[in-house]
Amino acid sequence: MIQFNEYLKPKTIEEAYKLLITKNAEIVGGGAFLRLSNRKVDVAIDLFDANLDFVKENDNYIEIGSMVVISAFEENPILINLYNGFLKNVSETILSFQMRNIITIGGTLYPKYGFSDLITALLVLPTEIYLYKSGKFTLEEFLKTKLAHKDILEKIVIKKENLKTSFQYIRNSEYDFSILNVAVSKGEEVKIAVGARPGVALLAYKTMQFLNENGLNEETIIKASKMVSDEIPFSDDIKASKEYRKKVCEALVKRALLEVM
Ligand SMILES: Cc1cc2nc3c(=O)[nH]c(=O)nc-3n(C[C@H](O)[C@H](O)[C@H](O)COP(=O)(O)OP(=O)(O)OC[C@H]3O[C@@H](n4cnc5c(N)ncnc54)[C@H](O)[C@@H]3O)c2cc1C
Incomplete structure (x- = not known):
């Protein structure tokens, strides 16, 4: 578990920033993920009192x-x-x-x-x-x-915009991390994001352009779902292979696009 020598609760973000840049310090949000790391840090800067809960x-x-x-x-x-x-x-x-x-x-x-x-x-x-x-x-x-x-x-x-949205994901169990997640929004234009690839989420620009030029219908959705899984880079990790993620991506994007259509 992470270890701190000092625990400070600044009253403003200015004060927190000064501490952050002058000391071997780390910001604490909820601390849920931070506590899992195995490091020693001089100062914990808890933002709880810094008026950022609005x-x-x-x-x-x-x-x-x-x-x-x-x-x-x-x-x-x-x-x-x-x-x-x-x-x-x-x-x-x-x-x-x-x-x-x-x-x-x-x-x-x-x-x-x-x-x-x-x-x-x-x-x-x-x-x-x-x-x-x-x-x-x-x-x-x-x-x-x-x-x-x-x-x-x-x-x-x-x-605030007028958007239809869909979020899809696949996990091994309820409290596990996503093996892949997909979000889609549709307003004047369609946006498609793919995350847990396992890298951080990316927008699928080529596919978005294809859909924005050709519209959303069952035929373009099937084509677009395949395009996304070719466009977005995936990798292997302990949870799944690159190939598995590619297949799952196609299915999740199709589901999300049908939902917003
Ligand atoms: C067991 C476990 C399972 C999880 N499963 C999922 C999941 O399935 N899906 C999912 O989306 N997320 C999951 N998460 C991640 C979770 O949603 C949070 O993203 C994570 O806990 C960090 O939030 P926190 O407030 O606890 O941040 P902390 O642990 O306090 O901080 C995390 C990092 O952010 C920095 N930080 C915090 N606040 C700020 C700030 N305001 N400015 C600059 N830096 C800051 C800290 O210095 C630290 O480096 C999981 C987390 C845990 C612990």
């Missing part, structure tokens, strides 16, 4: 502070109905309610875990990431950017 609704978007726990998608009245409960449905697939009450948005997005279900889902929504020092990124830019220095995820912003 959900604010505006006409066109919703702001979610990094210390909001993912069970908020099941409990917060603003978040429950967002995209017809899409994020609620995704969150409910992750571990138990008790664990979802601990796991934070910041701890889920900042480390860019390949297995993440929420990252795949948020990638097909208009999602922006706000880092304290490095500023604003789209989620996709953030996933592709290697930051030059340590930073703190302050909040995410999800714009």
Whole structure:
């Protein structure tokens, strides 16, 4: 288990950032994943008191502070109905309610875990990431950017648009990580994200372009499902082979596209 010499709870994100860059320190969100690592770190910076536990609704978007726990998608009245409960449905697939009450948005997005279900889902929504020092990124830019220095995820912003959505996944058992996950959204354009490849989620641009030019119907969906599994790179890991993921991807994308059609 991880070991800390000092445990600090700064009152502001400014204070937290100063500690982060001047010491051998690590940010603590919910601590659920962090505690599993076997390292010694001088200072634990717990963001619990740093006023990052907020959900604010505006006409066109919703702001979610990094210390909001993912069970908020099941409990917060603003978040429950967002995209017809899409994020609620995704969150409910992750571990138990008790664990979802601990796991934070910041701890889920900042480390860019390949297995993440929420990252795949948020990638097909208009999602922006706000880092304290490095500023604003789209989620996709953030996933592709290697930051030059340590930073703190302050909040995410999800714009409200008229989208139909679907999330599909395959796991060996309820509390296991996804072997593959797929999210699709359809507004004026179709977006397809594939995660747990086992690498972090990617958008399938060639296939998205094909569908946006040819429309969604049973024929294009069958073709697109095959295209995605050829377009997205997969690898082997302890859970599944590359070939298995490729086959499963085709089936999950087909299911998701039929659902949004
Ligand atoms: C046993 C187990 C099973 C899991 N299964 C799944 C699953 O099936 N699907 C799934 O999607 N997820 C799964 N997760 C991951 C989970 O959803 C969270 O992503 C993970 O626990 C991290 O969230 P946390 O709040 O606990 O972060 P922590 O453990 O506190 O932190 C994780 C990392 O993020 C950094 N960090 C935290 N907050 C910030 C911030 N605001 N700014 C910058 N850096 C920050 C920390 O320094 C640390 O490096 C699982 C986790 C565990 C422990």
